[in-house]
Amino acid sequence: MSPRVGVITFPGSLDDRDAQRAVRLAGGEAVALWHGEHDLHGVDAIILPGGFSYGDYLRAGAIASHSPIMAEVITAANTGLPVLGICNGFQMLTEAHLLPGGLIRNDHGKFVCRDQVLRVENNDTVWTNAYEKNAEITIPLKNGEGGFIADDETLARIEGEGQVAFRYVDVNPNGSRNNIAGLTNERGNVVGLMPHPEHAVELGFGPDTATHMASGLDGLPIFRSAVEALLARV
Numbered sequence: 065m066s067p068r069v070g071v072i073t074f075p076g077s078l079d080d081r082d083a084q085r086a087v088r089l090a091g092g093e094a095v096a097l098w099h100g101e102h103d104l105h106g107v108d109a110i111i112l113p114g115g116f117s118y119g120d121y122l123r124a125g126a127i128a129s130h131s132p133i134m135a136e137v138i139t140a141a142n143t144g145l146p147v148l149g150i151c152n153g154f155q156m157l158t159e160a161h162l163l164p165g166g167l168i169r170n171d172h173g174k175f176v177c178r179d180q181v182l183r184v185e186n187n188d189t190v191w192t193n194a195y196e197k198n199a200e201i202t203i204p205l206k207n208g209e210g211g212f213i214a215d216d217e218t219l220a221r222i223e224g225e226g227q228v229a230f231r232y233v234d235v236n237p238n239g240s241r242n243n244i245a246g247l248t249n250e251r252g253n254v255v256g257l258m259p260h261p262e263h264a265v266e267l268g269f270g271p272d273t274a275t276h277m278a279s280g281l282d283g284l285p286i287f288r289s290a291v292e293a294l295l296a297r298v
């Protein structure tokens with residue numbers, strides 16, 4: 065049976081249906097979940113999608129991190145359930161303290177939208193194991209609050225423990241410390257990243273392959289990583 069991957073919709077989510085589609089393309093069953101529920105409906109993994117939950121009021125992801133379903137997500141993540149946060153979802157994961165540090169307004173003050181090259185720094189997580197270590201991938205990036213921050217001590221710990229999952233290559237698009245684009249928790253079941261893998265899973269809809277010499281499908285292995293890890297577990 066296909067692993068059941070829950071995608072939570074919050075008020076203001078934009079990319080929930082794209083995430084569901086990516087799950088299906090990777091061989092999983094996508095289960096739509098609503099932020100106001102207290103029930104994860106027995107899913108095998110969770111995706112917190114991109115968007116503008118609660119209009120980015122206070123800080124992007126801050127209000128959503130207190131949604132009723134997030135209490136269940138936090139408990140489940142702490143017992144090993146695979147959880148992926150994409151962009152606004154990554155912001156929620158730091159706000160919920162499932163990942164360290166925080167995300168603030170881009171250093172140049174503008175919204176950024178571009179095809180972004182990333183390096184896979186850690187392929188020993190539930191969500192990155194289908195990549196080669198140090199693989200360079202191109203997936204879209206689109207955010208206003210993507211600047212990763214952490215104090216020096218936290219940053220040293222993140223680097224020392226290998227918790228940098230993805231790093232920006234060539235350009236740092238938002239002023240993130242140490243060019244950090246995505247993180248994992250120590251256990252490797254919770255991963256968050258600013259760029260959008262769910263927008264690079266089908267030819268013709270992802271990065272401009274002619275300009276970037278990208279495959280256009282570089283986001284798919286994130287979803288395949290978890291689906292295949294879950295299948296192997298059964």
Ligand SMILES: NC(=O)CC[C@H](N)C(=O)O
Pocket residue numbers: 113114115116117120124150151152153206207208209210
């Ligand atoms: N694409 C997104 O998920 C955007 C996240 C958030 N609204 C921001 O602009 O930073």
